[in-house]
Amino acid sequence: MSTIFSLSILQSALELGCIYALVALALFLSFSILNIADLSTDGCFTLGCAVGAMVTLSGHPVLALFAAMGAGVCSGFVTAFLQTRMGVPSILAGIIVNTGLYTVNIAVMGFSSNVNLFACDTVFSLAKEKLPYGWYEDWYKLLITLAIVMVIGVILSLFLNTRLGLSIRATGDNEHMVRASSINPLFMITVGLCVANALTALSGAILGQYQKSCDINLGTGMVTIALASLIIGETLVGKGSMFKKITGVILGSCLYRFIVALALRLNVPAEALKLVSAVIVAIAISFPYLREKSAFYRQRNRNRNACRKEESANVSH
């Protein structure tokens, strides 16, 4: 194993895993809990990265994260507005917003398709300066990303157990019940999508500062990747409390990054990476189903063998 995996690969997989975990958490909220496929995720991720990059460029790397979240809330609100007030089906609402965001993102970056942040401070460079010298010298990026994702994870799991959180969960779980119990499902969908998109945009902003650049195509395929992380996480953890599920999603995201790192390590060409992602997603999603199936087949064969044995025993008598 040590020949395939070096420590630095493990480290960068964990770092990226933590950053992308925020998108996976966003999909956890919109896809798993609200039962809405929010296809604006790709555009929203780039939006977060673009807004974050521009604010970072002007010298406010920490503010950039909050600005990105604000932009994400706006994007989520538009998606929610289209589907709750304008009668647009939820998948279409996401696609429409995603398309529109392409132009918005280019505009945010000053009508250019990329921005680089090599010359300015990021939350990572700030932290490196502030932190005293120590063993964690090489691990400061991981510490920051881990800290952010842990804080967000804890806040999200607390939020989902407040009355507002419970109402959001019920909205995705049983619409009839929600309407009969004085909860406004349209409001809950709006809140849920705003929070989810804020997380997506935050993830984009952190990634932008992490790799010191922002590109208009950064978000392409983000839905697929986040969905893979989410489903790996749900398969890993299974049923349980919200906190347990959220931990599972974060773990799933890290595991997904490991798999990608492994694929890269095995000299899969970079151009093939999207195909690798797609295959991983397909496997991850079908895994729980196949596991159930195989359990059934094993049970069936056991049963058949038992019957056959009984029959042959009867015949020999």
Add this chain to the structure above:
Amino acid sequence: MLVIDSVSKTFNPGTVNEKKALDQVNLALEDGDFATIVGSNGAGKSTLFNAITGNFFVDEGRIVLGGEDITYCKEHVRSKVIGHLFQDPLKGTAPHMTIEENMALAYLRAATKRHAYFSRISAKEKKKFREQLALLDMGLKDRMKQPVGLLSGGQRQALTLLMATMVTPRILLLDEHTAALDPATADKVLALTEKIISDRHITCLMVTHNMHQALSLGNRTLMMDGGRIVFDVSGKAREKLTVDDLLEQFKMRAGKQLDNDRILLSK
């Protein structure tokens, strides 16, 4: 308590599927009234309930609940004061959430302040929920942390009943809420329903296909056909009525035999 004043509703107007579901319905329920509703399929019983809960807005007429005109009030707003139980036990609870969380959602009705949004379930509320579950006597009070999806249909319906009445509603609508349960469980849920209604003096409308229930439960019986209330009996006249009388009345007033096997078989 509830006044329904010449309410009409037509579905798919102007198409071949046009259906006049409610036709000039008039109904006034006194505070504490418990009325049962019978009628064949498509008579408009569930449509009447949906008009009251605000599932759709009516074409004509008005609905007044507790002195407040709710004709054009949004569904989630009026559901604060309306309890509604469906025939399908799966409709009343959120399966992936725990018993405790479901009850907390029902209890949201009591919360009027905005900041209640960010509050969590308190220990005091948990105790209250536990006490209420103990009343059901179904062993649910020790399963508060389990998802509702694991409960049986009867347990879920009993829980829904508890949730619908946790904050006393102005009116409780029961849409054949025991029809999908096995006879023993149905009896239990029905007994519980009667107890809660009489204890708390709740105004109630109940759809049933069981003619005995229609006459024995509550203090008033309504019969619907073709989107109208064709027979309305209460007091002394109702006490003397038998199931056969009721069927006879239907034949006379609706101008046809009852076409519903379930009603006839439950005779």
